[in-house]
Amino acid sequence: MRSDPQPSCRRILHAVATLLAATLFVGTPAGAQSASTPAQAEEITVKIIAFNDLHGHLDPPQLAIRTQGPDGRSMRVPAGGAAYLADAIRTLKQHTPYHAVVSAGDLVGASPLLSALFLDEPTVLAANLFGLDFNAVGNHEFDRGAAELQRLQDGGCTQHISRPPCILDGHFQGARFGFLAANVFQRDGSTLFPAAGIKVFGPDARQVKIGFIGATLKGTPAIVTPAGVAGLRFGDEADAINAQIPQLRAQGVHAIVALIHQGGTTTGRQDADRQCLDLEGEIVPIIERLDPAIDVVVSGHTHRAYLCDYRRADGSNVLLTSAGQYGTLLTEIDLTVDTRNGTVVGRSARNVIVQSEPFTDADGAAVGLAASQPRFDKDPAVEALLQRTRIAAAPLAARLSGRLAAAITRRPADSGENSLGNLVADAHLAATHAADKGGAQIAFMNPGGLRADLIVPVGGGDVDYAQLFKAQPFGNHLVVLQLTGRQLKMLLEQQFAGRNRERPRVLLPSAGFTYRYDLSRPAGQRVSAMRLHGADIVPERTYRITVNNYLAAGGDGFGLLRGLAPVAEGMPDVDALDAYLRSHSPATPLAPPATDRIRRVH
Template sequence: MSATPHAQRRGSRRNRIVAVAAGLATVGALAAAIPASAGEAKPAKTKPSRYQDVQLLSFNDLHGNLEPPAGSSGRVTELHEDGTTTTINAGGVEYLATHLRDARGDNPYSITAAAGDMVGASPLLSGLFHDEPTIEALNNLDLDVTSVGNHEFDEGAKELARLQKGGCHPAAGCYVKGKKFKGADFPYLAANVIENKTKKPLLKPYWVWKKNGVKIGFIGVTLEDTPGVVSAEGVKGLTFKDEVKTINKYAKELERQGVKSVVALIHEGGAPASTSYNYDCDSPGAGDGISGPIVDIAKNITPKVDALVTGHTHAAYACTIKDPSGKPRMVTSAASFGRLYTDTTLTYDRKTGDISRTAVKSANHVVTRDVAKAADMTDLINRWNTLAAPIGNRPIGYISADIPSTGTESPMGDLIADAQLAAGKKLDPETDLALMNPGGVRAPLTYAAKGSEGDGVVTYAEGFTVQPFSNTVNLQNFTGAQLVQILKEQVSGSNAASPKILLPSTGFTYTLDMTKTGADRIVVDSIKLNGAALDPAATYRVATNSFLAGGGDGITTLGLGTNDLVGGDDLAALEEYLLANSSAGNPIAPPAANRITIVS
């Protein structure tokens, strides 16, 4: 496989009709100048066939991962016929571009779509520049359309509007002298995100792709619970509506406009029964091959919608879920970080204007790193890396081994909690413990050298990839009874189906019994601080990041603390902790991740 030259991509694909028309005009002029032979037959016009296959290439949750993701974040699991599995290194926009371009080829009936979280929680290469590099890369990828995700709101609605429309950052300005950021040349869709002042969608609710009489509408929504997973400032002035009701509303509107083929881009997802990217959740005996919020959403979206491209859960699946009429409908997700892309065939019926559902086929494909890198993406990465290098290459600590970010209790999450406890104690020596949200731990720290970096060296860029949100470390007072309630809210209410297990700082321990349900999973008499049982009536000083301090992740009691004190940046806290507790000769070891005893 080889990369397609930049000049032959977006311009050629989208302007192909214009080019062909110009060519035909030239041929027509030449023909007019040459006398026609007597009795020469005119060429018969070819009538388009009734059924037209349309290729839909899709991905989701890129999160600004332009360079190949590190560790487990850059691998996928492949399932073999004999039941064994292997892991494959995957991802990196240089490879994603090559795979998409090769899959697309010269097919004029090809659409590329995404299901949100293209930016946000990004590595330093993109995040340092407010994700302008990722928007530039997506433009080069020929992305046609995407829904918004919750992370598109990390910096608020105004910043999202800037990413769409262009213009230099209001605080940072233009990163290259004389060069103004152009913005996305694809539409962001936000059908269920309503501006409270105008009562209208923040961005376009839908977009229609047209080619030679074929019309396919795309409706884009994000999860209704976005305010529960984004800082309050990021969603200020916005209301997030029900996904199903919104999609059904605009599917009717599209039908009134004569658009009967519809794809929903939904930033909400599910969990397949297997973590292998190629697991067949429709195979005999698979049963309910997928679970989670997307199942109920899919079952209730109008049959007018022909396929669902989803995201948010970072899972990989290509399953059918029955619509309200009982008819199977394709639902897909391509994991995250650009490790996979989905290739779906939509067979369009020119007579009815609808998709023939029986002909819909879909599969996920690995973005392997054994293909040629796309040269334009390499140039893009090098340009932005040159700007980022003075900041990103600065060492901030040393580790003795990989520090993983996965698992119910991740070593990386524990390390961050320890760093925030130390930061809290500097603010107030009476600080007792720290709690870290799992969703804020975006990547592992890897021991192996990267580029010119030595083994075990942690750079600022790597730290930024782990903690990219620019949260602050906040202190609050809680009673022991409130701390018990906080632990229960991790595994009950809105978190019952998908627990948000907080990572505790050293000295705070308890037992989590996953054989039980809801709040009963917390074994109350096991909760201890530095070996002593928690006193329900006592007051404890707790450090959290600003997201949790606002009651984030559905843990509302965290928003009820008293005696608030706002500290410094959370990444600065991690950097200070690593510098104080590690050196080249005495690197820090991964935490044992034994603070939560799990019964399963």
């Protein structure tokens, strides 16, 4: 389940380096009066406060947002945390009586232990306290299946998966905001959740109605385990959004905002390049096909931050935004509507850093508070919820797992390997190599299943179970499969084929297995020199490999594994990592594994 486009933290920070203080303004259309004219009293400005990809990060995620300081030099600002996010939302709401709070998906799923241990109920309760109005479902909302997602909307304690609900409070009220899913269809053709919602602003005499349409990426079934999307069909995003426009217009809406869990990447300065000439990704063809009636697109999924006045091929413009990830940013969008004729006469947006708490990063560098950036307090109601949740989670979260000699990160080597992935693969192999567990010989970890680094102080330190869970939050379990050497090579070739062709997805191997690859060679001939403990892999010989159940179901484009009968099944993946660390003596801290198992030739 479990793999979004997930660049390393360093690449994320670089991508948002100059974007965050930018304010984007889309001018008044020709023929319309500006806000400085006497017609000002006939205009209403609605503030839309948007975020995306929170992923249940209730505590500050220890991520830094890079921006420009008052002296013009680059600086890093600590950001995120639900209590600070709530106060930032409250602060922005104070600017106007007319506001809406929206999310572009992955509000829950792939969550740290504090939320995941309680089936993400705490995140829904926190979002209720934010005053969230609408959440367009993302792919990770389906991690536990449609029935469990429906429970998060409706409330109640009906058990749909192995872990029981309502263990935090004994009851669960559900979301006081609406889930939207215009392109997620059930067997009878109806949508799983409403496709759209409307919020009304202003006095009765001159009300403004804004419609919100929600959609998720049509490729969700390819990145979620089959059980999570059983009985559902995911339709084309643009078609589903456009289909809602006539009905919204019939209900008298003056502006339409699309909330879509799909996105792109940018590298340019958004305050200088308002046409987003460098915008790439799956969001581009979707935007090109959206009806010009869409005024704003709030996007997500790629965990990148951007603000774009995007000009489409037909000459129309749409305001495109994303607030990055994990509640580190909020997008403040202002829509000004002329109530005399119901037209949008102004649009602007800026990304606001949700400054939170100082921390020390994986390299031992301090990330301190910035006086030049807005400061936010902890919202008392949200912090009380979090403290109650922390107390309930403490017996498991604070359990010591082991001691590391240094931080173990997802920072990729030239080959695509990273130390954390190699460590996890070693742990998975250790958990399944015994004969009664299938006698695994090799293990692989998918990089998208790694969501956080294991951070310890410079010189080494302890890691607890909560840290391990943050790194591997999906609740997958281990599966042992049997492949011939020829099939093993075909599996590794799939790292660079199909949906992985444009962005190779390198599987991270356990110790003892090595190979090389050459991307200059033709497809199907890129992998060579496969060896296990120094011996060549024999095409006709059978080998036993361990993967998580997401990969075993063909996830991340590794369709060769789909349908293979398991030789054995093992423990949850995070528990395997916990057992591996606990098996090492605290007197000899575990060092980061070397990234020398894969060699990239070209």
